Amino acid sequence: MSINKESTFISPGKRPRIVSIGTANPPCKYTQEEVAQLFGEKNPRILQFFRSGHIKTRHLYLPELVNGIIPEESNQQLIDKHFNGALELGSLAINESLAPLGLSPYDIDFFCCLSTTGFLCPGITAYIAEAMKFRNNVYRADILGMGCNAGLNGLQHVTALTHVNPGKLGLLLCVEICSAAYVYNDNLYTAVVNSLFGDGVSAALVRQNDSDTWEKGPCVVDFESHIIMEAIGAMRFELDNNKLSFYLDKDVPYVIGANVEKPINRLLGRHNLKRRDIHHWIVHSGGKKVIDAIEYNLGLTDYNMRHTLSVLKNYGNLSSASFLFSYKELKREGIIKQGDLGVSITMGPGITIETALLTW
Structure with a gap:
């Protein structure tokens, strides 16, 4: 989607604007060394991924330890982790984005949510709309499976909606509970994932309004x-x-x-x-x-x-x-x-x- 394909001089003009953002992470933060220890990792080839130095800490939802080690989580536990994390962090990020504008969830007209780390039906938008008391006529769209690039795909969608509906408020919510997609084995590609991805949610409010500077x-x-x-x-x-x-x-x-x-x-x-x-x-x-x-x-x-x-x-x-x-x-x-x-x-x-x- 392009708002202006022929522009040769960039000015704000009549365009949608990202007017506020919010972010949220799980309360527990771990160093890479702590995560490797909690996994009970001893393989030197796998440990090197946790010692690269480019990542110092990550916020993660990890289960209660068993004998000092992270236990293997069942499919249902992973699904529950994604669901609970989406609601907890999603609500925090949305509220953080609304607060500077003095708005509430009831003011949101369009709601687009992205996730690749879990699947829910009804989608995350429905559960969050119910929990946070959105209007029952809020437009919703859940985009699944697009991966790390999906944030800008979702922004395209929200931008297009707000561009043709000036004054309406759009919400983009990116929900990634990556620890809900962890698998524990000795495969190197699994070690890359377990040493790289963290849990987090971000929100952006978008609208096209002449009064926004x-x-x-x-x-x-x-x-x-x-x-x-x-x-x-x-x-x-x-x-x-x-x-x-x-x-x-x-x-x-x-x-x-x-x-x-x-x-x-x-x-x-x-x-x-x-x-x-x-x-x-x-x-x-x-x-x-x-x-x-x-x-x-x-x-x-x-x-x-x-x-x-x-x-x-x-x-x-x-x-x-x-x-x-x-x-x-x-x-x-x-x-x-x-x-x-x-x-x-x-x-x-x-x-x-x-x-x-x-x-x-």
Whole structure:
């Protein structure tokens, strides 16, 4: 979806704006060393993933220990973990996003929720709408299975709805209880997942309203997508002992790096922009090798990616929720100026690269 395909001068104009965000994590935070210990991990090849240094801590929902070790969780326990975490963290993130605007859940007109780490029917939107007392005519959409890139796919949906309904309030909620997709075995790809992903939820409120100023947040200008179909199996769920286990191919960073210029060049080219014109880069914290590949191929630096690297260090990979955590880090710095331009990038299964152009 693009709001303006022919723009050569970027101004906020009549565009949807991200007016507030919220984030939430489980209360328990663990170092990588603590997690490896709790898993009872002794395999030196697996332990190296927990000792890489790029991730220091993660917030996780872990079960009660048995003899000092995390027990194997049943399918039902994993489903319950996802459900309970979605409601607890989803409510916290939504309330945090509503508070600065003085609004309540009753004010939300459109509600889009994303998740790849669990399946519920009714969907998360229904359970949260009931728990938080949304209006019973709120428009709802649950997007499942798109993976780490899904945050920008969901933002496309909410942006499109608010663009054609000026003044209406849209909510994007990214729910990723990644520990509900952990499997414990001696496979190296399982160790990568268990050492990389954390639990977290992020929320964004979007509306198109002339009274909202740049201080509230960026206008969403345009989107561009790119799917690398020849690598469709490089990130996927598989069944392992009747549980869903996430598989990551070792070549994922290189495939993303080799292709990331394509959607970025198309996105910026439509607006006569170059990479040097972009003030802020808001990127999914997909892992250090993925971040390095994006940096190298786009000519960016660790400074450009400092918010992404900070999220990776303190939370791990939060899947679709992570890009809003990165944006929160940028907001906290207090350096954004009126007229600044930003690009957001999310990457995930497909292999898919999603991009968005923002302006303040």
